[in-house]
Amino acid sequence: MPYPIRKCVVCGEEFELKPDKPGFANRCLSCTEEEEEARGESLDAGDKEQNAHRRAAIKDLLYRKDS
DSSP states (O other), rough: OOOOOOEEEOOHHHEEEOOOOOOOTTTTTTHHHHHHHHHHHHHHHHHHHHHHHHHHHHHHHHOOOOO
16 A cells, blocks of 8 residues: 655655655655754753753742741
8 A cells, every 4th residue: 555645845846745744644754853853952941941941940849938
């Protein structure tokens, strides 16, 4: 059974939609990889900063002294 042919919404190129393809079903493999690379670099710095804020907020809630 052949794989369905889809058209990428980003670049307009046709591609075969395979079962284990990573990413979205409406984007070709090259556009999916480019997006993951761009998203991966920016999330690493943001996650560390967000985690630090979360830890500080939880610490403040748990250990604050009520007067």
